[in-house]
Amino acid sequence: MKDMTRREFISKASRISGMSLGMFVAGSGMPLPATLRAVQVGFPEKSWEGRGSGAGRTLVAYDSKCGTTGEIAVRMGEVIAQSGAAVDVLKVQNVSDLSQYRAVIVGSAVHGGKWLSGAMEFVAYNQETLCTVPVAYFLACYTMRDPTSENRRLAMEYMQPTLEAAPSVEPVATGLFAGVVDYSRLSFLTSKILQVRGVKEGDFRDWGAIMAWAGWMHTLLGIKGGV
Numbered sequence: 001m002k003d004m005t006r007r008e009f010i011s012k013a014s015r016i017s018g019m020s021l022g023m024f025v026a027g028s029g030m031p032l033p034a035t036l037r038a039v040q041v042g043f044p045e046k047s048w049e050g051r052g053s054g055a056g057r058t059l060v061a062y063d064s065k066c067g068t069t070g071e072i073a074v075r076m077g078e079v080i081a082q083s084g085a086a087v088d089v090l091k092v093q094n095v096s097d098l099s100q101y102r103a104v105i106v107g108s109a110v111h112g113g114k115w116l117s118g119a120m121e122f123v124a125y126n127q128e129t130l131c132t133v134p135v136a137y138f139l140a141c142y143t144m145r146d147p148t149s150e151n152r153r154l155a156m157e158y159m160q161p162t163l164e165a166a167p168s169v170e171p172v173a174t175g176l177f178a179g180v181v182d183y184s185r186l187s188f189l190t191s192k193i194l195q196v197r198g199v200k201e202g203d204f205r206d207w208g209a210i211m212a213w214a215g216w217m218h219t220l221l222g223i224k225g226g227v
């Protein structure tokens with residue numbers, strides 16, 4: 001069952017009125033020099049070799065600025081690997097050979113009202129390959145800390161530039177998750193902009209929802225585990 005095709009989404013999505021967090025922080029999606037952050041930011045990657053052979057590998061690729069979307073991707077990889085499937089969790093910039101994957105999940109943090117450019121470029125550049133395998137997208141954002149129907153609609157809007165960047169890829173599902181705001185991972189300037197805008201710090205991730213979605217993707221993407 002598909003969540004919603006791109007065509008359906010475009011026709012159904014209405015324009016957002018009012019001011020979104022994307023507008024709040026427009027221009028603050030600037031690179032965050034490590035020297036300006038209070039803590040060292042890491043981007044986790046992990047692989048599971050799986051049991052059995054011939055089932056093909058699954059890729060969970062992500063882009064992130066402050067590291068926390070990578071932690072979501074790793075948790076998804078863990079859930080999928082529990083069945084014995086071979087899984088790689090990689091930052092999009094480190095994916096080298098897409099042809100080895102039979103199913104792909106791509107996710108990104110939302111900064112400035114859309115996926116990070118690395119994730120969008122990844123799907124746009126690889127769309128010929130990605131349209132030949134089942135693909136799912138996810139995002140992590142502040143808006144989904146309060147998953148009202150209006151906020152879900154706004155979060156789906158964040159996905160729109162990605163859908164337009166890779167029109168031949170039709171994701172079978174789109175996971176919309178709450179992320180993390182941690183000022184110690186941001187530059188002084190960015191954290192000040194967010195504070196002034198009333199953005200609250202917190203780890204808003206709903207691990208139950210993330211793991212349930214990953215389990216659902218195991219079925220929906222036809223991922224085969226070992227015996």
Ligand SMILES: Cc1cc2nc3c(=O)[nH]c(=O)nc-3n(C[C@H](O)[C@H](O)[C@H](O)COP(=O)(O)O)c2cc1C
Pocket residue numbers: 020021022023025028029030063064065066067068069070109110111112113114140141142143144178179180181182186190
């Ligand atoms: C500069 C900046 C811009 C952001 N823009 C948005 C936004 O437009 N909408 C939103 O819902 N969340 C926004 N967020 C919240 C992030 O999506 C959230 O903190 C996410 O979990 C960060 O993931 P990361 O740690 O992988 O970078 C923004 C955060 C930062 C630091």
